[in-house]
Amino acid sequence: MKNPFVYGKVARGESFADRKRELAELSSDILSGQNVILFSPRRYGKTSLILEVLERVRAQGVLTVYLDLFKVVSEGDFVSAYAREVARLCGGGIRTALRRIRSLLPRLVPKVVLRGEDIEAELEFEFDLRGEREPLLGDLFEAVATLAGERGKRAVVVFDEFQELAGWDEGERVQRHMRAHFQHHEEVSYIFLGSKRHLMEEIFQNKNRPFYRFGKHFPLGKIPEGEFAEFIQARFAATGFRVEEGVAERILAVTENHPYYTQLLCHVLWDRLRDERLVTPEHVDAGVEEVLSREAHAFHDMWDTLPLKARQLLVALAKEGDPRVEIYSARFLQQHNLGPASSVQRALARLLSDEILERVDGAYEFTDVFFKRWLRREFVP
Ligand SMILES: Nc1ncnc2c1ncn2[C@@H]1O[C@H](COP(=O)(O)OP(=O)(O)OP(=O)(O)O)[C@@H](O)[C@H]1O
Ligand SMILES: [Mg+2]
Structure with a gap:
């Protein structure tokens, strides 16, 4: 199937x-x-x-x-x-x-x-x-x-x-x-x-x-959570899967409703569970790990190409967790040892032009939610 x-x-x-x-x-x-x-x-x-x-x-x-x-x-x-x-x-x-x-x-x-x-x-x-x-x-x-x-x-x-x-x-x-x-x-x-x-x-x-x-x-915004959750359930059900309560919500919490990453995670889950045809919230976590390990190689490669300041800024953003943080505030710069605002500005410009970050409604979001997770896993204690 x-x-x-x-x-x-x-x-x-x-x-x-x-x-x-x-x-x-x-x-x-x-x-x-x-x-x-x-x-x-x-x-x-x-x-x-x-x-x-x-x-x-x-x-x-x-x-x-x-x-x-x-x-x-x-x-x-x-x-x-x-x-x-x-x-x-x-x-x-x-x-x-x-x-x-x-x-x-x-x-x-x-x-x-x-x-x-x-x-x-x-x-x-x-x-x-x-x-x-x-x-x-x-x-x-x-x-x-x-x-x-x-x-x-x-x-x-x-x-x-x-x-x-x-x-x-x-x-x-x-x-x-x-x-x-x-x-x-x-x-x-x-x-x-x-x-x-x-x-x-x-x-x-x-x-x-x-x-x-x-x-x-x-x-164009993301797909609203309610509709997307229904879609996930229906697609699993149509192929004979049972989906425990809370699974769709958990998937969407991980992918932040991002259409592409939601489909990617669901695809991986479907493949992993094609024999048992049952999805539980724990399976979702295992699925996320699988996506991360599959992609780790690409994330490392991307990381290698970035200048030091850009890496520091990414780690700082991953630690903060809040995409609306004031990047140029004295508090943020000092807390994360980022040095002068001018060099952070250059790093930010690079990350935006490489499409690693994007500006969404005034916030700096990671374009790849799994890359953000990978960073957290690797660099945030
Ligand atoms: N309405 C939708 N329902 C379910 N999944 C969707 C929907 N729209 C997009 N997706 C998922 O997101 C992925 C990307 O979709 P699409 O290529 O249409 O986006 P795009 O905004 O044109 O991307 P790009 O910026 O790369 O051109 C699709 O492969 C699919 O997995
Ligand atoms: Mg397109």
């Missing part, structure tokens, strides 16, 4: 817990053409959520485009990926799609490619980025709105890991073009996903940037 808990890939269908409010709100935003900026720390479930939303609105006749910019590292890649999505929307047989594509994107040369053993044709595009780019990007950024208009439908375009675009040399210029076109599209909702908070803020909250105030900000 297959382990019902998934981690490390998007959670869909039965693996997807709750988020009813977010599903409803995002679907209605899309149906009203609202632009949305959806952000959260790493692995809270942005991608899973938006893919669920897209499936729902697609069933209501909305044209949907999803682009993951994580794999797109240059303007050329971006043009190809976007054009492929437009081609997919054109639908129909390859001939019809080609005809349509030629009129929507006249500056791109489509090529039919056959992949692998299957006789499945895909379109790829050739284009010249040395020429004038404005018309090329213009065609691209109008294409979805044009298709939606022709068919009398609404559309949604999702850019996952949007902050990646800020890293390319051409990023700012591409964004300016996007905004110039997107702002006129009432029938299309544009959704931007990102996890690097400082980059997302820079893109959407800086007055001098093209996407300043472009949409509604939608911070």
Whole structure:
């Protein structure tokens, strides 16, 4: 029997817990053409959520485009990926799609490619980025709105890991073009996903940037405890497990409701107990130990790469236990022998950029709850 808990890939269908409010709100935003900026720390479930939303609105006749910019590292890649999505929307047989594509994107040369053993044709595009780019990007950024208009439908375009675009040399210029076109599209909702908070803020909250105030900000939180506990119980029960009282709560206390780590811990528990099919609170503790020993190697490696001051700061934070502690207060600096505030500031910047810590509602949280536990185990007497 297959382990019902998934981690490390998007959670869909039965693996997807709750988020009813977010599903409803995002679907209605899309149906009203609202632009949305959806952000959260790493692995809270942005991608899973938006893919669920897209499936729902697609069933209501909305044209949907999803682009993951994580794999797109240059303007050329971006043009190809976007054009492929437009081609997919054109639908129909390859001939019809080609005809349509030629009129929507006249500056791109489509090529039919056959992949692998299957006789499945895909379109790829050739284009010249040395020429004038404005018309090329213009065609691209109008294409979805044009298709939606022709068919009398609404559309949604999702850019996952949007902050990646800020890293390319051409990023700012591409964004300016996007905004110039997107702002006129009432029938299309544009959704931007990102996890690097400082980059997302820079893109959407800086007055001098093209996407300043472009949409509604939608911070995604963790999954509420009650719903997540029900989900855990139901998934165990569906595979014939008995779960003692208090188990789900214990799991969520360890993982602090973090979606990814909750699924990871449940996955490990399910594997360990697949024969006896009974989970008790003691099993949860043993499961946590197993996760820690599995991950210890990675934690050591990460630790080795950090400068001394960063390590000292992490240990101090793990000892304090309170993510809202005033890092620059004289009390904190002295108690943990951290030296001058300026060097702590550098260490903190490093930990934030390495995504070992993240800022959540004014607090400094460990991105990895198991790393925090490991630190406590190793360094806190
Ligand atoms: N609604 C959910 N129900 C259950 N588990 C979830 C849910 N959303 C996310 N998860 C868990 O969290 C993991 C990460 O989800 P996902 O990749 O969607 O997050 P993300 O915020 O897009 O992450 P990243 O910042 O890495 O892009 C999934 O593999 C799954 O284990
Ligand atoms: Mg994601």
